[in-house]
Amino acid sequence: MTSKEVPDKNKANGLYFRDGKCRIDYILVYRKSNPQTEKREVFERNIRAEGLQMEKESSLTNSDIIFVKLHAPWEVLGKYAELMNVRMPFRPFNPFNAGAPCILVRCCFLNGHFIEINGRSRRSRRKIYYLHRRYKFMNRIEKQISRFRGWLPRKPMKLDKETLPDLEENDCYTAPFSQQRIHHFIIHNKDTFFNNATRSRIVHHILQRVKYEEGKNKIGLNRLLSNGSYEAAFPLHEGSYRSKNSIRTHGAENHRHLLYECWASWGVWYKYQPLDLVRRYFGEKIGLYFAWLGWYTGMLFPAAFIGLFVFLYGVTTLNHCQVSKEVCQATDIIMCPICDKYCPFMRLSDSCVYAKVTHLFDNGATVFFAVFMAVWATVFLEFWKRRRAVIAYDWDLIDWEEEEEEIRPQFEAKYSKKERMNPISGKPEPYQAFADKCSRLIVSASGIFFMICVVIAAVFGIVIYRVVTVSTFAAFKWALIRNNSQVATTGTAVCINFCIIMLLNVLYEKVALFLTNLEQPRTESEWENSFTLKMFLFQFVNLNSSTFYIAFFLGRFTGHPGAYLRLINRWRLEECHPSGCLIDLCMQMGIIMVLKQTWNNFMELGYPLIQNWWTRRKLRQEYGTQRKTSFPQWEKDYNLQPMNAYGLFDEYLEMILQFGFTTIFVAAFPLAPLLALLNNIIEIRLDAYKFVTQWRRPLASRAKDIGIWYGILEGIGILSVITNAFVIAVTSDFIPRLVYAYKYGPCAGQGEAGQKCMVGYVNASLSVFLVSDFENRSEPTSNGSEFSGSPLKYCRYRDYRDPPHSPVPYGYTLQFWHVLAARLAFIIVFEHLVFCIKHLISYLIPDLPKDLRDRMRREKYLIQEMMYEAELERLQKERKERKKNGKSYHNEWP
Structure with a gap:
């Protein structure tokens, strides 16, 4: 191809200026009708003053839309690459054989030169x-x-x-770019030395610090985007994906x-991800997200397999479960109503299906699975640290430190008059006083506390709904709903709770953004960490508060027939189903998990697809039948959806909340890891498809880990141990059954435990109530004559209380205290045992693989050796030169 044909081809692909030589590094979009003309003119004039080249183009579909194409020439790229400590590949200098051709080797700086360490490239x-x-x-x-x-x-x-x-530029060692040592860097072509992602990052850095009005706070592209001066700003994709x-x-x-x-x-979908290419195109931060997501998905395989095994164990042992058999055969046991007036008496055998379903999740393998998942969470985090270390070494992030981060423009503008010396760089920088920082943090913490109280108030509203509607459903005309009033109450409450969660999430985002900006974080990573922590706290409490209520409070403080505890002295608190509360917890987790993941997947892919389809449809109607491929690249990218304003926050948050569901209440829902695995297999390709085809190209940025999310994962791992211990001890019937088998059952004192030892458990777990002792407001409208032909005299309820004619009517039995002591003992033993195992595993698994650690130590050792040899050679050369000049230095070393 001739030199004349190259510009013509470049002009055709829409990635260059009209001359076909200057590559477009960034695009700004505004409307002519927008009144913020003066701000744009000042901003663009200052952009030119920084050395950026600019070209404007009207939209082919709407003459009111103007595209501002920006190009950074070599001089500007070199200047800001040095200021931003952009790491680039270089050609090292070999002081021992200066005339030999240089190869790509591991090197270091010494006396203004790069010193060779060994004969193989680090990459x-x-x-x-x-x-x-x-x-x-x-x-x-x-x-x-x-x-x-x-x-x-x-x-x-x-x-x-x-x-x-x-990827050739990765096949060598990199160092911060320096214009003084530019001859050491591998520059085959100045136009391609900085790749497209780096060029866009440099231009974005400039735009964030350009003034648009005279004033200390009147700087930065972000402010112009927020006040509407510009509609959009983005780097270009590198062409079509088809x-x-x-x-x-x-x-x-x-x-x-x-x-x-x-x-x-x-x-x-079944292949490994090309992480190096993802990192090159989207940057290290997005590359690390997909590396973590792939690792998390791979680690879910053993958890999903064991969880499925626990569920199948429940299925295979269902016909041999003595408890469910007794429940299904208990046609002569009449249970007390579960709500006031309208709820009827019911046979215990009517809950046969629920008893069998409960056994699928609450069986002998549940405790083992809870311990396994606690250990799994630790192994997952420890091996991720090793995996991250390998990636950081592979992507040359080991030497990248947070000191290389730039200060946020908003922080610079706010505290430009207060400066102090940076102890690391030795340069003056803006400074936030301690008193100012503390006052802002106190206000922010108060806002967080208030929003958590709003969540608790929402949960309180759901509780009121449950206690009110259970009676309403019990009096319903439809027999299907009337006979399953408690299930209908739980199902509708979960759906309403999900809607409240979605509505409150919108409010949380605005509050978290306001509080984070109020704190004035110094760097972008500090801003992201602060915003992330607030949003996670809000959404975690919002998503899990109802689940915690069902797991640990539902049916625990209801009192007993004849002396029910009431809400605001009016509504009787909700009771558990005769088969237990675990079925309610399973429904809550299953519905929320499925609905949440379905909604997230739709919002991530379905919504952008619909938006992009609608945009293309309008273009076809307004612009005629001309094909989309005739549009320049900037027009195509403008019609795509912008990436979330908070970067990868939504992607991480979705997976972290899923990790919480997978670990925190996994003892009540062993199929959670399997659902998470199936979702994540789709999630990886869904996110990839979205990034490549449906979103504008995000700005590439560097990172050496997943940030504050790792600490959140560790916190969830600790919380999961505590909650699973309480779920097994309090929510499930594992402990009462164990106490009965060893203390009260037919095998008591024999040290045996099996289904034969559970004979009579159901009858022993139910207490007797005299129907005539009902309060007037809770007395059922039905007298139970449909069961025996005459009014019922007694009914049963789940509790360990003395019969009505005992010396202390309805007082707690000895079995109650034995079960309570066993529950507390189990919680203590379970937590200490699992935490000991977690700490032991954490201690035994090093953060760095041994081979990688040895290589890093070897490099450090060789650097010190070669620095010593280089200094020794320099002194020897100086000695020879002095001898030639006739100078004597008998006392000089060596």
Whole structure:
């Protein structure tokens, strides 16, 4: 291709200025009719003063829309790359053989030069180390599944290496860019030395610090976007993600096309993610998110398998369960009404189905599964630290520190008059006084407390709804609802709770944003961490408060027939079903988990798809039948949906809340890991498809870990141990059954435990109530004559209380105190045992793999050795030069 044809091709693809030479690094969009003309003019004039080149273009579909194309020339890129400590690949200087051709090696700075350490590039050594570990593990897996090759997809769990490019700029060591040492960096072409993601990041850094009005707070692109001066600002995608030609025969058109074929396509759901390419195109922060999501999904496989095994164990042992047998055969046991007046007496055998369903989740394997999941959470976090260390080494993030982060423009503008010396860099920087910071944190903490009280008030409203509607459903005309009033109450309460959760989430976002900006965090990472913590607290309490109520409060403080505890001295508190409260907890978790994930998946992909489809439809109607491919790239990207204003927050939050559901109440719902696994297999490709095809290209940014989310995961892991201990001890019937088997059953004192030892358990767990002792406002309208032909004299209820004719009527029995003591003992033993196992595993699993740690130590050792040798050589050269000049220095070393 001739030099004249290259600009013509560049102009055609919509990624360059009209001259076909200047690459578009950033796009700003505004409307002519917008009144903020003066601010834009000042802003654009200051942009030109910073050295950026600008070109404007009207939209092909709407002449009111103007696209401002920005290009950063080499001088501007070099200046700001040095200020931002952008790490770039370099050609090291070899002081021991200056005339020899230089190779890509591990190096360090010394006396203004790069010093060679060893003869293999750091990247290639990292790649060999990482691939060796991966393929050694995968070879073992493939040997086990080789017999099933007939039905497995082609090349399962492998990347298509032939379609992936060799990312050359990653195959060497990097260092912060320096214009003084520019001759050491590998610059084949100044136009391509900084890749597209880096160029856009540099331009965004400039735009965030350009003034649009004279004044200390009148700076930054974000403010212009918020006040409507500009409609949008984004870097361009590298072209279309589709091609007429096959990627295997003609290769990829661009990196976006390659990502779509090898990552975002639904047909490659069973393959590894090309994380290096994701990192190159979207940046390290997004790359780390997908690395974490892939690791989390892979770790869910053993948890889902064990959870399914626990459920199937319940299915296989259902016919042998003595408790469910007794419940189904108890036609002569009449239970007291579960609500005032309208709820009828009922046979215990009517809850046979619920007793069997409860056994599926509450069986002998539940305790084992709770311990397993607590250990699993620890193993997951510990091995993720090792995985993250390998990724950080592979992506050259080991040396990247938070000191390299820039101060937020809003912080600079707010505290520009107060400066102090940075103890690390030695440069003056804006400073926030301690008193000012404390006062802002106190106000923010008060706001958080108030919003949590709002959540508790919402839960209180759900409780009132449950206690009111259970009587309403009991008096319903439809027999189906009347006979299942408690299930109907629970189901509708969960759905209403879900709607309240969705509505409150909108309010939480605005409050969290206001409180975070009020705190004035110093850096972007501090802002993200503060905002993330607030939003997580709000949404976690919002999502789980009703679940905590059902698990630990429902049916626990209701009193007993004849002396019910009431809400506001009016409404009788809700009781558990005769089969127990665990079925309510399972319904709450199952419905919320399914609805939440379905809603999230729709909002993540369905909503952008509908929006983009509607935009294309309007364009076809207004612009005629011309195909979409005729539009320039900036027009195509403008018609896509913008990424969430808070970056990856929504993606992380969805997975973290799912992790909470998977671990916190897993003893009550063993199928939660399986549902999470199925969702995440879809989630990875759904997120990939969304990033590549439905969203504008996000700004690439660096990060060395997943930030504050790791600490939140650790907190959830600790909370899960406590909640599962209480679920098993308080919510399930595991402890009462154990006490009965060893103390009160037919095997008491024999040290045995089995189904034969549970004979008579149901009768022993029910107390007797004299019907004539009912309060007037709770006396049922039915007298129970339909059961025996005459009015009932006695009914039964779940509790351990003395009969009405005992010396202390309705007082607690000795069995109650034995069960209570066993529950408390179980909680203490379970928590201490599991925490000991967690700490032991955490201690035994090092944060760094041994091979990686040895390589890092080896590099450090070689750096010190070569620095010493280089200094020694410098002194020897100086000695020779002095000898030539006739100077004597008998006392000089060496």
